[in-house]
Amino acid sequence: MKQRFSLIHKITAFLMLTAMFSPIFTVGATAQMMQKTSAKQLTEDQKILHVLNRLGFGAREGDVERVKAIGINKYIEQQLNASSINDQTAEAKVKNLDVLKMSNEELFAKYPNQSAVLLAVAQKNNLDKGDRAQLKNKNRVKSDEMKNTGGAVMSGDNKNADANVAQLSEADRQKYQQEIAALYREYKLGKPQQIT
Incomplete structure (x- = not known):
C-alpha cells in the first residue's frame, strides 16, 4: 500500500507539472496579453x-x-x-467688488475680526476675561436663536453659560452691544460675513 500511495503522488505531481508548462493552458494568457496591446483609439x-x-x-x-x-x-x-x-464677461461681473482691489491690511481694517472689536469694547469698559467670554457666549446664543426662529428672539436664560462666570446683567449686555454697534458705525466697519 505504501508503494501505491507514493505512485499516486508521483503521477499527480507529474500531471500538475505538465499542466503548468503545457502550451495548451498558456493560450488563454497570451490572448489576454494580445487584447491589452491592441487598445482602442479614442474618438x-x-x-x-x-x-x-x-x-x-x-x-x-x-x-x-x-x-x-x-x-x-x-x-x-x-x-x-x-x-x-477673453474674460470680459467675468470682469464685468466683478468690477464693482471693491474687496478685490483691497490689500490684506485694508481688508482687515475695513472688516475687522469680531473678537477684536469685542475686546476693544471690553477693555474700554474694564471687563475681565470671564465677562468677555460670557458676553461673547450670550451674543452667540442670541444669534443662534434668531437664526433658528426666523428672527424672533426667544426669551430665556442662556443655558450654555458657565455657572462659574460672573453674570452680566441684561442692561450691561445691551449697553455693550450698543457700544459695539456704535464702533462699527463710527469707523464705517463691515462684518467679515458681509464681504461680497
Whole structure:
C-alpha cells in the first residue's frame, strides 16, 4: 500500500507539472496579453471630453463644439496661457467688488475680526476675561436663536453659560452691544460675513 500511495503522488505531481508548462493552458494568457496591446483609439469627441474633464470642471453646453472648432492643441495652449482667454464677461461681473482691489491690511481694517472689536469694547469698559467670554457666549446664543426662529428672539436664560462666570446683567449686555454697534458705525466697519 505504501508503494501505491507514493505512485499516486508521483503521477499527480507529474500531471500538475505538465499542466503548468503545457502550451495548451498558456493560450488563454497570451490572448489576454494580445487584447491589452491592441487598445482602442479614442474618438475625437472622447478626446475632447477627456481634455475638458482634465483641464477644467467638465464639459458644459457648447464646450465640445467650441473645442472642435479651434482644435484640441489650441485649446490646451489657451488653458496653459490664461492671459490669452477673453474674460470680459467675468470682469464685468466683478468690477464693482471693491474687496478685490483691497490689500490684506485694508481688508482687515475695513472688516475687522469680531473678537477684536469685542475686546476693544471690553477693555474700554474694564471687563475681565470671564465677562468677555460670557458676553461673547450670550451674543452667540442670541444669534443662534434668531437664526433658528426666523428672527424672533426667544426669551430665556442662556443655558450654555458657565455657572462659574460672573453674570452680566441684561442692561450691561445691551449697553455693550450698543457700544459695539456704535464702533462699527463710527469707523464705517463691515462684518467679515458681509464681504461680497
